[in-house]
Amino acid sequence: MTRAHFKKTHLKRSLIKLLQTVLILLATLIMLVPILWIFLAAFKNHIDVFQLKLLFTPTLQNFLTVFEAPYHLGQKLINSTIVAFVTVLIAIPIATMAAYSFSRFKLVGETAMLVTILATQFVPAVVIVLPFFVMFRDVGLLDTRIGLVLVNLAIVMPFAIWMIKGFIDGIPIDTEEAAMVDGSSRLQVIRNIVLPMAAPGLLTAGIFCFIIAWNEFLFALILTNREAVTLPIGLALFKAEEGDLWNLLSAAGIIIMVPMFVLALLIRKYFVQGMTMGAVR
Amino acid sequence: MRDRTLKYLLVAPAVLVVFATTIWPLIESLRLSFTVGRLNKPGSLDQYIGWENYTWAFLYEPAFWNSVTVTAIYTVLTVVLTTLFALALALLLVPGGRFRSGVQTLLILPFAMSPALIGVSFRFMFNPEFGLFDALFGVMIPPLADVSWLADPVLAFAVCVMADVWGWIPFLTLVLIGGLASIPRETLEAAQVDGASGWRVFRDITLPQLAPVLAVVIILKTIFSLKTFDQIFMLTNGGPGTATQTLSHYIYFNGMKYGQIGYASSVAWLMVIPMIFLTYAYARYVFRKN
Structure with missing residues (x-):
């Protein structure tokens, strides 16, 4: 290889590298801009929102206004928190029991059950909400x-079961067998050995399910109208005669998304696994 | 207690919950689809009319066919665009290093966002007076400078597709990065040493190795695209007219706004059928892995 040739390929390499960096930065920018725009608007005055400017006098007023009449975002915040929390609190123990059984034993009709549970994730929410509306x-x-918690279980359970099953599959069975030989009962083994070892996994699954329940939209839209309204539905409140109240919408948007950003970052390693139910690892 | 009994007792609550929250409503909506099913007419939920709701949808409802068309085009566009962009981004990010893994961490954010909020955000970005994307497109493509995006049927549809693609690229990218990372390094390096060009390595080695992951991603994305509701509801609410009315939105509108639960259930079941095939395809990949 001649010197000139070497220089040329070297130049080509660094150009490609530069191009890659630029492309990654561009993609990151496109990804972040809609989020940053919400952050900016949330601190703007009503008047500043209607201009495309980056420099303005920031205000915290929007975050106070959204909690006042007629918006009462506080009530929606409480509803969202309670609904998501109770959903997780019911789903995780039930899912853990099932996941343990699926992981450690051979059951009659096991595959059929697992496929059904997997399939329920894909049933469109709009299909199951209609009968629930009539019944409720x-x-x-x-x-x-309570009604919202019940229907939220429908979307959360398949994720919880599959995710926890994945975690329990990863716990070596030897310790359990040793304890059984020493005279422990199966329930003691589950309580004293499996649960402590699976705890981080259960927490991860719980956070994952919390995010799903928190962001849920269609059920809350159809099954609530005053008392039990959750945050995502609350977004629809900020429409006035003169149009959308963007500064308030953005403040509410931040209240909805920032807690989920924190939770998602906590469990980011397991996000993909949870969503794909172990089809991809 | 014997394991023989215990193992069934342990799964019983979960099976019960899944049955009550998904299987029962599915069966019940199938039953409702054969009734008159008007919310404001007592007794009509038990008044059977055979296949009338289905024939009505097929023969007399242009709005139904409109929503089928909208959903189909929407699904094809979002699946293709999201997959292509995600694949490109995954290839860019897979070499690792601090900068790239920092970007990977950020990818979680759009995915943790409520789809309803994504809808709101894009309505904001395309506002004709002060939307940032509206302004940018106006500068880059001058003919689009003075259009009102969400008032135009085609452009409103384009905005819906953009919002969807924006929201799903991060998740698909993360999955594909996982897939790319699991391709053995030696295989790629061996090919490069043999003098194969970057494109040939990608076509002959990367792509075939990535195929199963790619298939999973495409099936999943297709399912989620078919179901789309939240962000369309907040972004355009199906409009202008019915230009962005997806099947889910059409079902919601007929069931809740017009109170035609029976008719809405029949359309809902027409939507379940493709889901069954997709789920079957998906389940095969899941069980191959487990």
């Missing part, structure tokens, strides 16, 4: 947090 209307569960 008849039994008085419309516009209640």
